[in-house]
Amino acid sequence: MAVTNQLGIDPDKYKWGxxxxxxxxxxxxxxxxxxxxxxxxxxKDEPEWMRAYRLHSLEHFQQRPLPTWGANLxxxxxxxxxxxxxPTEKKQRSWDEVPENIKNTFEKxxxxxxxxxxxxxxxxxxxxxxxxxxxxxxxxxxxxxxxxTDSALREHPDIVREYFGTVVPPEDNxxxxxxxxxxSGGSFVYVPEGVHVDIPLQAYFRINAQNMGQFERTLIxxxxxxxxxxxxxxxxxxxxxxxxxxxxxxxxxKEGARCRYTxxxxxxxxxxxxxxxxxxxxxxxxxxxxxxxLGSKLTMKYxxxxxxxxxxxxxxxxxxxxxxxxxxxxxxxxxxxxxxxQSVVVSKSIAKDxxxxxxxxxxxxxxxxxxxxxxxRCDALILDDxxxxxxxxxxxxxxxxxxxxxxxxxxKVSDEQLFYLMSRGIKxxxxxxMIVRGFVEPIVKELPLEYAVxxxxxxxxxxxxxxx
Amino acid sequence: xxDLEIRDLTVQVEEKVILKGANLTLNKGEVHxxxxxxxxxxxxxxxxxxxxxxxxxVKGEVLYKGQDLLAMSPDERARRGLFIAFQYPVSIPGxxxxxxxxxxxxxxxxxxxxxxxxxxxxxxxxxxLDELRIxxxxxxxxxxxxxxxxEKKRLEILQMAMLEPEIAIMDETDSGLDIxxxxxxxxxxxxxxxxxxxxxxxxxxxxxxxxxxxxKPSYVHVMFDGxxxxxxxxxxxxxxxxxxxxxxxxxxxxxxxxxxxxGAVRRAGKVFWVAH
Numbered sequence: 036m037a038v039t040n041q042l043g044i045d046p047d048k049y050k051w052g053x054x055x056x057x058x059x060x061x062x063x064x065x066x067x068x069x070x071x072x073x074x075x076x077x078x079k080d081e082p083e084w085m086r087a088y089r090l091h092s093l094e095h096f097q098q099r100p101l102p103t104w105g106a107n108l109x110x111x112x113x114x115x116x117x118x119x120x121x122p123t124e125k126k127q128r129s130w131d132e133v134p135e136n137i138k139n140t141f142e143k144x145x146x147x148x149x150x151x152x153x154x155x156x157x158x159x160x161x162x163x164x165x166x167x168x169x170x171x172x173x174x175x176x177x178x179x180x181x182x183x184t185d186s187a188l189r190e191h192p193d194i195v196r197e198y199f200g201t202v203v204p205p206e207d208n209x210x211x212x213x214x215x216x217x218x219s220g221g222s223f224v225y226v227p228e229g230v231h232v233d234i235p236l237q238a239y240f241r242i243n244a245q246n247m248g249q250f251e252r253t254l255i256x257x258x259x260x261x262x263x264x265x266x267x268x269x270x271x272x273x274x275x276x277x278x279x280x281x282x283x284x285x286x287x288x289k290e291g292a293r294c295r296y297t298x299x300x301x302x303x304x305x306x307x308x309x310x311x312x313x314x315x316x317x318x319x320x321x322x323x324x325x326x327x328x329l330g331s332k333l334t335m336k337y338x339x340x341x342x343x344x345x346x347x348x349x350x351x352x353x354x355x356x357x358x359x360x361x362x363x364x365x366x367x368x369x370x371x372x373x374x375x376x377q378s379v380v381v382s383k384s385i386a387k388d389x390x391x392x393x394x395x396x397x398x399x400x401x402x403x404x405x406x407x408x409x410x411x412r413c414d415a416l417i418l419d420d421x422x423x424x425x426x427x428x429x430x431x432x433x434x435x436x437x438x439x440x441x442x443x444x445x446x447k448v449s450d451e452q453l454f455y456l457m458s459r460g461i462k463x464x465x466x467x468x469m470i471v472r473g474f475v476e477p478i479v480k481e482l483p484l485e486y487a488v489x490x491x492x493x494x495x496x497x498x499x500x501x502x503x
Numbered sequence: 504x505x506d507l508e509i510r511d512l513t514v515q516v517e518e519k520v521i522l523k524g525a526n527l528t529l530n531k532g533e534v535h536x537x538x539x540x541x542x543x544x545x546x547x548x549x550x551x552x553x554x555x556x557x558x559x560x561v562k563g564e565v566l567y568k569g570q571d572l573l574a575m576s577p578d579e580r581a582r583r584g585l586f587i588a589f590q591y592p593v594s595i596p597g598x599x600x601x602x603x604x605x606x607x608x609x610x611x612x613x614x615x616x617x618x619x620x621x622x623x624x625x626x627x628x629x630x631x632l633d634e635l636r637i638x639x640x641x642x643x644x645x646x647x648x649x650x651x652x653x654e655k656k657r658l659e660i661l662q663m664a665m666l667e668p669e670i671a672i673m674d675e676t677d678s679g680l681d682i683x684x685x686x687x688x689x690x691x692x693x694x695x696x697x698x699x700x701x702x703x704x705x706x707x708x709x710x711x712x713x714x715x716x717x718x719k720p721s722y723v724h725v726m727f728d729g730x731x732x733x734x735x736x737x738x739x740x741x742x743x744x745x746x747x748x749x750x751x752x753x754x755x756x757x758x759x760x761x762x763x764x765x766g767a768v769r770r771a772g773k774v775f776w777v778a779h
Contacts, residue, residue, distance in 0.1 A: 450556055455593045456603070458553050459662065460581035460610035469606065473597025473645070 066114045069093065072216050075119045079185055079219075082192060092205035092215030099209040105395065106333050106364050111307055116279055118217040118250070174232065179263075180225035181236050184252050187223030194225060198256055202285035202313050202341075211311045214250045214283040221251030221282065226261040226292075235264040235297070235483055253284040257292035257320075264295040266483060279307045280331075286314035286322065290344070293321040299486050301493050302331035304361060310336045318344035325481050326353040328365050329493050337395060339368035342376035349378040354478040354490075356497050357390030357422070366395035366427075371404040371437075382413040383475050386422035387498075393425035398432070398439065405436040415445045416474050418467070468498050504569045506530045506704055507552075507670050513562035514544075514551050521547045523729035524563065531669055532701040536715055536740060537708045539726035540748045545708045546590055548726075549674040552706075553587040554580055567670070582611055586668030588659035590675045595646035600658065603646050604628065604665055611666045631664045635691045652679040660691050667699070672706045677714040689717030712744040727755050 064071070072093050076086040101108050174181065180191060188195045205215035226232060257263060280302060288294045294314065302308050308331040314322040324338035340349035351367035363386075369378035384392035394413040415424035426443050448470050456466035472479070472491055479487045507529040514522035522544045529535050539545050551558045552565065554577035565572040572580060595603065608627070609619040618624075632639050637657055647655050656676050663671055673692075677685050696703055707718060715723075715737070723740045725733040725748075732755055733739065743751070 449593075451593045452595055454553075454555050454557075454577060455589070456595065456607075457577040458581055458587055458589075459603075459607035459666065460578050461606055462578050462610070463576070465606065465610075466578075469598050469603070470595060473595050476597030476645075 065117055067093070067096075067116070067118055067213075067217065071118055075217060075219065078119070079188075081188060082196075084196060085188065088200065088205070089216045089218075092212045093217075095205050096209060096212040096216055099212060101209055106335055106362055108307070108309070108333075111279060113213075113279075119219055177230045177232075178225075178227040179230060179232055180223065182223045184221040184223045184254060185219065187254075191223075191225070194256065195223065195254065198254055198285070198287055200285070202287065202315055203283050203311050208311060210281045210309045211283055214252060214281050214311070218250045218252035218283065221253040221284075222255075222265065222267075223253070224255040224263060224265055226255075226257045226263045228258040229260040230258075231262040232264070235266045237266045249278075249280045249282070251282045253282065255284075255286040255294060255296070257286070257288045257294045259290040259292055261289075261292045262294070264297065264483075266297040266486065267299075278303075278305060280309070281307075282310045282312075284310070284312040286312075288314060288316045288320040288322050290318040290320060292317075293323075295323040295325065296338075297325040297482060297486065299327040299329075299482070299490055299493075300331070300334070301329045302334075304330055304332055304358070306331045308334040308336065310334075312336065312338040313341070314339065314349075315341045315343055316347035316349060319346035319348075320344075321348040321350070323350040324352070324367065325478065326351070326365065327478065327482075327486075327490055328353065328355040328363050329490075329497060331361065331363070333362045333364070335364045337366045337368050337397075339370065340378065341370045341372060342378070343372050345373045345375050347373060347376045349376075351378075351380045351382075352478050352481055353382045353394075354475045355382075355384040355392045356494060357384070357386045357392035358497055359388035359390060361390045361392075363390070363392040364395055365393075366397075368397040369399070369409060370397075371400040371407040371409065371434075373401075374404055375406040376404060377407065378409045380409075380411040380413075381477065382411075383416070383478055384413070384424060385416045385418065385471060385474065386424055387418035389419075389421040389423075391423040391425070393423075393427070394443075395425075395427040397429045398441075399430075400432045400434050400437055400439075402433045404434050407434065408438045409440070411441045413443045414474070415443075416471065417445065417447050418471075464498065468495050471498060505566070506568055507572075507706075508566040509548075509552075509563070510565070511563035512548070512551065512560065512565060514547055514558050514560050516547070516558055520561070521558070521729055522551070525726075525729070525731055527706075527724065527731060529670065529704050529706060531699075531704040533721040534696070534705045534707060534718060536720035536723045537706055537726060538710070538712070538723065538740065538743060540752075541710075543726040544729040545726050546674055547729075549587055549590075549672045549706070549708055552580075552672055553577055553585065578610070581607075581666070581668075582613075584669035586663055586666055586671040588656075588663055588671065588673045588676045590678065592647045592655045592659055594648040594650075596648055598646050599643055600646050601628065601642040604642065604662065607662065608665050627665065631661055634694060635661055635664060636687055637661055653681070653684050656680055657684070657688065660688050664691060664695055667695075667703075669702060670704045670706070672708065674708045675710060676707075677709055677711065682713075685714055686717060689714060692718050712740040715740045725751055727751065728759075 069090065072089050076089055180187065182190065200215065203211050205212045224236060255265060286294055286296065300308065312324065316322045322340045326336065326338055328334045328336065338351055342349055349369045351369065353365050353367065355363035355365045357363040363384060366382065367380045369380060371378065380396060382394040384394060386392040393415065396411060398409045398411060400407055411428060413426055415426065417424055424445055428441055430439065432439060448467060452470055453463065453466050456469060457463060471494060475494065479490055482490060505528045509525055509527040512522050512525040513520065525548060537545055547558060551560060554575065560573055567583065567585065605618055605624050608624065612619060628642065635657060641654065650658065656679065659676060676688060680688065707720060720737055720740065723735055723737060724731050733751060
């Protein structure tokens with residue numbers, strides 16, 4: 036008659052722990068120096084300004100110390116990483132032309148048939164470079180640009196140059212400068228004034244080479260009155276040595292525009308996932324980050340919104356799951372730099388098997404940002420006595436005429452809830468699953484259906500063996 | 504072999520002994536009403552039968568169709584046909600009633616990896632909602648979250664109807680219900696009894712004889728201080744309705760004192776007590 040939320044230490048059954056034989060046209064050596072950066076730029080045949088930008092960023096990276104706050108990054112050996120890999124010679128234009136092994140990857144990820152067809156309009160980044168991009172005709176007619184960032188730099192150099200690095204400058208932090216030096220791939224989205232993109236733009240990607248870094252760079256520009264929902268999801272295979280993922284995402288949301296950026300990440304449990312995501316929202320613009328963090332060894336990710344003109348709105352929803360040996364340090368930053376700006380932050384974290392998950396956030400309100408409102412809610416669910424949750428909410432409020440709320444809860448799965456579900460014939464592990472799924476439901480319901488299904492599947496996988 | 508046989512069941516919570524040697528035999532096709540004042544141990548009995556880990560069984564046994572019920576996990580008990588309608592159903596935030604019901608019914612019906620086909624489930628759900636006159640919109644809400652007391656009780660009965668148990672324990676389902684709701688619940692239970700054609704036995708725990716006007720019990724038991732002290736037919740409930748528990752209590756106190764002194768099987772008026 037054991038009803039317990041004590042954990043069982045089952046070995047992780049990692050469904051996505053496969054990897055294709057590596058088949059690269061070119062493979063760079065490990066390590067990072069001026070020569071590598073020059074080589075990346077020359078391989079890509081980039082304009083001079085980008086080459087200079089990369090080299091400037093490299094200098095800053097080399098000078099800048101690692102951050103000392105937050106999680107421990109000392110174990111990362113930046114010289115033991117490949118900074119660039121090129122999987123195929125040229126871009127694919129249709130699904131039929133996508134290489135078989137890449138299709139197999141989608142197959143193994145369990146992406147449904149319908150969704151694979153759907154992907155025919157989306158970009159799928161595989162390895163360091165996007166191999167497949169196809170823009171739906173109607174979007175092209177509307178003037179929407181959806182490319183990998185390398186192609187965008189070639190085809191739309193002026194737009195890229197105007198915005199690149201304006202939201203996250205290379206000097207912002209050490210990992211941002213690293214990305215700025217060696218970036219490859221990522222998505223570029225441009226939505227012209229007044230255009231509403233009804234179907235989410237999606238990009239799948241995964242890491243597939245041992246010790247290979249993935250440094251994609253994403254830039255999204257929403258012109259006034261436009262709307263776009265960009266979705267990225269990825270599941271990475273298991274490797275035995277640590278790998279590093281360090282992306283930069285920059286988003287510009289102009290007057291009256293709305294952008295939603297959804298991420299579901301499931302890095303293998305040896306990956307350092309250190310991502311800088313930031314958006315600028317102008318007058319009456321809305322920026323929404325929806326962020327799901329599973330997997331990885333360590334995730335540090337604080338999607339930010341700078342509300343720089345009156346009426347701007349920010350919403351940050353995040354869910355994090357930390358299992359054995361994992362540290363999830365997600366959060367969000369909302370910067371109110373203009374009057375009548377509004378922000379909502381909802382964070383849900385789950386820790387089990389000795390994992391550590393939490394919330395690190397900043398609410399900053401500048402003097403003069405009168406009538407601004409901010410609501411932060413962070414809930415932590417701890418599944419056993421060995422796991423840990425930390426909440427670090429920082430508030431810097433320099434204006435009186437504002438409304439700020441902060442709520443935080445830390446809870447354990449109750450025996451009463453487990454007993455109730457089990458008394459209906461539901462097995463203990465499934466009962467625990469249901470409770471956890473219910474806990475993250477407020478975030479999951481914000482996801483497109485196929486991602487909601489995938490996230491629930493991932494959580495079920497993470498939960499295996501939680502009930503002894 | 505009885506379907507449910509409780510023998511000398513002694514149960515404690517932390518250091519406090521709540522059940523002090525309870526005995527009861529219940530078969531499918533029978534309705535046993537269990538009455539008694541607050542704190543007499545009725546809910547404890549219900550929870551122990553379902554396997555609530557909060558309670559520790561220190562003595563005695565329970566046989567379900569001849570097998571050791573106490574050795575089974577709560578989910579196994581449920582899959583084998585035991586059910587409890589809780590007095591205080593807990594809420595499960597974020598889990599919709601319909602997904603919960605589908606998972607539960609699938610488990611009860613032996614679907615192992617997959618769930619019961621959605622069409623079949625919907626049909627069953629609609630039929631039961633209609634029968635119990637429950638607003639269908641409620642199943643899109645989270646389990647018991649923000650439900651009124653009456654809604655919770657009705658949803659417990661809905662679960663019972665969906666799971667088609669063989670032995671159902673109803674723990675004060677009538678408490679907090681207005682008379683119309685009691686009638687609806689009773690109609691539902693009577694329909695289940697009729698549909699089960701002798702394959703459903705009920706342990707109906709109640710404070711008041713009100714619900715027994717609508718659900719006719721085969722037997723009535725009174726519990727007092729952790730023991731069954733009176734058993735009888737339906738007329739016992741009517742008697743209690745008139746005299747209250749006070750009469751029983753007075754008899755009980757007399758005999759309790761005597762047994763304390765002598766230690767034997769005693770009977771005083773209607774009250775009997777087997778000393779252990």
